[in-house]
Amino acid sequence: xxxxxxxxxxxxxxxxxxxxxxxxxxxxxxxxxxxxxxxxxxxxxxxxxxxxxxxxxxxxxxxxxxxxxxxxxxxxxxxxxxxxxxxxxxxxxxxxxxxxxxxxxxxxxxxxxxxxxxxxxxxxxxxxxxxxxxxxxxxxxxxxxxxxxxxxxxxxxxxxxxxxxxxxxxxxxxxxxxxxxxxxxxxxxxxxxxxxxxxxxxxxxxxxxxxxxxxxxxxxxxxxxxxxxxxxxxxxxxxxxxxxxxxxxxxxxxxxxxxxxxxxxxxxxxxxxxxxxxxxxxxxxxxxxxxxxxxxxxxxxxxxxxxxxxxxxxxxxxxxxxxxxxx
Numbered sequence: 001x002x003x004x005x006x007x008x009x010x011x012x013x014x015x016x017x018x019x020x021x022x023x024x025x026x027x028x029x030x031x032x033x034x035x036x037x038x039x040x041x042x043x044x045x046x047x048x049x050x051x052x053x054x055x056x057x058x059x060x061x062x063x064x065x066x067x068x069x070x071x072x073x074x075x076x077x078x079x080x081x082x083x084x085x086x087x088x089x090x091x092x093x094x095x096x097x098x099x100x101x102x103x104x105x106x107x108x109x110x111x112x113x114x115x116x117x118x119x120x121x122x123x124x125x126x127x128x129x130x131x132x133x134x135x136x137x138x139x140x141x142x143x144x145x146x147x148x149x150x151x152x153x154x155x156x157x158x159x160x161x162x163x164x165x166x167x168x169x170x171x172x173x174x175x176x177x178x179x180x181x182x183x184x185x186x187x188x189x190x191x192x193x194x195x196x197x198x199x200x201x202x203x204x205x206x207x208x209x210x211x212x213x214x215x216x217x218x219x220x221x222x223x224x225x226x227x228x229x230x231x232x233x234x235x236x237x238x239x240x241x242x243x244x245x246x247x248x249x250x251x252x253x254x255x256x257x258x259x260x261x262x263x264x265x266x267x268x269x270x271x272x273x274x275x276x277x278x279x280x281x282x283x284x285x286x287x288x289x290x291x292x293x294x295x296x297x298x299x300x301x302x303x304x305x306x307x308x309x310x311x312x313x314x315x316x317x318x319x320x321x322x323x324x325x326x327x
Contacts, residue, residue: 003101004068004293009049012297015068017290023105027080030106032092034074036125037099037311039296040157041236042133043070068293069100073115073124074314083108091115093124095132095263100293102314113268116275119282126282126308128263130157131271134165134214137234137259141210143169148208150174150201150226153215154190155181155306158236160283162214163188168279174208176201181306184283202226210234215303220244220256227254234259283307 001022006014025031046058047068058064073093076086085108086092094112096104106112111132115124143149149166153159154175166173167189175190182193194201207228211218216237223233234257235241244256274280287310288296300309 001102002290003098004290005066006047006063006068007066008062009047011048012044012294012301014047015294015297017293020067020101022103025078025080025083025105027082028108029080030076030083030086030092030108030112031078032072032074032096032104032106032112033077034072034099034102034104034313035121036073037069037101037290037313038071038125038129039069039100039293039300039309039311040071040129041300042129043068043100044297044301065097067098067101069311070095070097071125071127071129072096072099072104072106073121077103080108086112086114091121091124093119093121093127094265094268095128100290100311109265111263111265111268113265113272116272119275122284122287122310122312123282126157126284126310127271127275127280128268129261130159130308131161131165131280132263132267133158133236133259133261134161134212135267135270136261137212137257138162138165138169140257141232141234143171143210145170146172147210148172148174148228149210149212150176150208151190152176152196152201152211152213152218154185154188154193155283156215157283157305157308159214160185160188160307161280162212163190164274164280167191168274171210174201174206184306188281188283207231213237220248224254229253231255232257284310286310287312289313 003020076090093115096106149171151162155177173190174192175185176194179195211223211233213235220233232255241258245258248255285306290313
């Protein structure tokens with residue numbers, strides 16, 4: 001089968017498309033024929049070993065797995081002897097390392113579920129990573145009616161997910177993005193929108209219960225004045241925030257929380273329910289065929305994408321580039 005592999009850490013150029021042996025499902029696994037996957041920030045960070053600490057999980061000197069990707073949507077090709085939840089031909093979506101490939105094996109109890117009704121493979125592949133990073137953080141914030149959250153970088157994968165999920169939890173949502181994406185984030189449920197090219201939210205006098213930096217470009221110091229008493233700052237990036245999370249948990253009346261996602265089946269099922277109820281939708285910027293993974297990765301690493309970047313596999317149809325369109 002085809003797979004996007006890399007045998008050393010480094011820039012996008014370490015990726016290459018090769019033929020490798022297809023996986024064989026264990027008794028408790030399903031073999032998924034992938035129709036769509038993605039290139040996301042998490043994958044890029046693991047490939048580049050941007051944070052040295054990640055090597056303790058992915059391999060100190062070289063990658064243990066060596067196949068890129070983590071999000072998937074496709075059809076069940078085969079099932080292990082003990083599998084009861086899935087059958088051959090089922091349309092599924094979820095998370096699994098090594099998803100930039102023709103096939104991948106996923107445990108039945110892992111982060112995998114039947115696809116929402118009426119959803120395309122491309123849309124389904126673009127759901128889980130950004131939404132599960134956002135969900136893991138927002139649940140800890142106890143969002144509800146009357147609470148105010150500001151989402152910075154609201155047009156990215158994690159940002160578009162955060163706006164929709166915070167709105168679902170009934171919080172008052174202020175979304176910060178650039179001019180071209182104001183209408184998009186407003187359509188996702190933001191109560192207020194701020195164009196960061198025109199206004200610095202840290203200087204407008206407004207305060208929030210939560211400031212969530214969904215693109216890892218802010219600092220606690222800069223945002224401190226925008227937090228209410230007992231307010232929380234969260235950022236998806238910045239190694240210093242790990243230490244600040246420990247420090248502020250003991251000192252001060254404003255806290256830092258570092259989002260640590262957990263990819264669980266119950267959360268895939270939760271997202272499926274939201275989608276089918278009309279409370280969540282995938283946002284897709286561009287799609288590329290699997291063989292153009294290098295071009296797709298370079299685009300993701302410009303940090304200018306809107307929503308998600310999809311890879312089509314095994315007959316999935318590439319969409320035309322829309323520069324911020326959504327499905």
